Amino acid sequence: MHEQQRRPVAELDDVGGNAVDRHPALVRRPVDVQPGGSLRRAVAVAQGGRVFWHAAVYPVAQMRIAIDIDSTLHHYWDLFALLARRRFGVALAYDEQVTWDIVQLRREQVAALVAESHRPEHVLGAAPYEGAVETVAGWHADGHFIHVTSHRSTAAHESTAAWLQRIGLPYDDLHCSWDKVTRCSELDIDVLIDDSPQNILRAQEAGIVPATIAHPWNRELCHEEGVICATDWRDLGDQLAPLLAARLRAR
Numbered sequence: 195m196h197e198q199q200r201r202p203v204a205e206l207d208d209v210g211g212n213a214v215d216r217h218p219a220l221v222r223r224p225v226d227v228q229p230g231g232s233l234r235r236a237v238a239v240a241q242g243g244r245v246f247w248h249a250a251v252y253p254v255a256q257m258r259i260a261i262d263i264d265s266t267l268h269h270y271w272d273l274f275a276l277l278a279r280r281r282f283g284v285a286l287a288y289d290e291q292v293t294w295d296i297v298q299l300r301r302e303q304v305a306a307l308v309a310e311s312h313r314p315e316h317v318l319g320a321a322p323y324e325g326a327v328e329t330v331a332g333w334h335a336d337g338h339f340i341h342v343t344s345h346r347s348t349a350a351h352e353s354t355a356a357w358l359q360r361i362g363l364p365y366d367d368l369h370c371s372w373d374k375v376t377r378c379s380e381l382d383i384d385v386l387i388d389d390s391p392q393n394i395l396r397a398q399e400a401g402i403v404p405a406t407i408a409h410p411w412n413r414e415l416c417h418e419e420g421v422i423c424a425t426d427w428r429d430l431g432d433q434l435a436p437l438l439a440a441r442l443r444a445r
């Protein structure tokens with residue numbers, strides 16, 4: 195489904211009491227980023243019998259959620275470590291991978307392994323993390339916009355789409371490329387779930403709430419304010435629930 199199909203244009207909400215989400219994570223950048231765009235609608239707030247028109251225009255009620263694939267929807271590390279051992283004879287221990295960079299491998303070796311890991315047989319063979327599909331399906335059923343995003347070659351798009359269909363994960367948009375956060379901004383994403391420290395920080399800079407499954411390479415960022423860090427998908431669903439519920443209540 196094209197993402198615009200889920201978006202009403204220039205609607206007006208009359209919201210009693212606390213009109214908009216008060217959670218700091220939901221405070222958005224000014225509307226003049228996209229004036230009059232179809233992604234937003236005006237909100238009138240009734241308070242004490244008076245109606246205040248917000249100068250800003252608020253996003254429509256549904257949250258717009260971007261979800262990374264590797265090490266977010268499935269446990270990518272075991273595949274990567276297996277390929278590293280087979281191809282370069284290098285042993286990589288998950289628990290010891292406390293940085294994003296893999297110092298045991300040269301940059302071109304990492305690139306070769308990443309490319310190999312995104313061949314169709316590996317993409318299609320991945321097993322989703324427990325609870326991931328159910329959690330995302332629940333969000334989608336509630337009307338939230340699901341953008342699946344992966345730093346993988348566009349050549350992997352077809353097999354990735356087939357994998358998402360095989361595991362039964364519903365989504366509205368799939369993007370395979372290296373400009374993940376840029377694309378998230380273009381889509382007016384609210385929350386990015388991604389294990390990469392760089393993406394977590396870039397998302398936060400762009401006004402997007404970063405969330406992740408905790409891994410050794412991103413645990414340090416879990417102590418940062420505003421970063422949602424979960425032990426597993428059930429925990430992630432629980433931690434994001436207040437944000438999503440606040441948005442739904444605003445409908």
Ligand SMILES: [Mg+2]
Nearest residue numbers: 262264265389
């Ligand atoms: Mg990832």
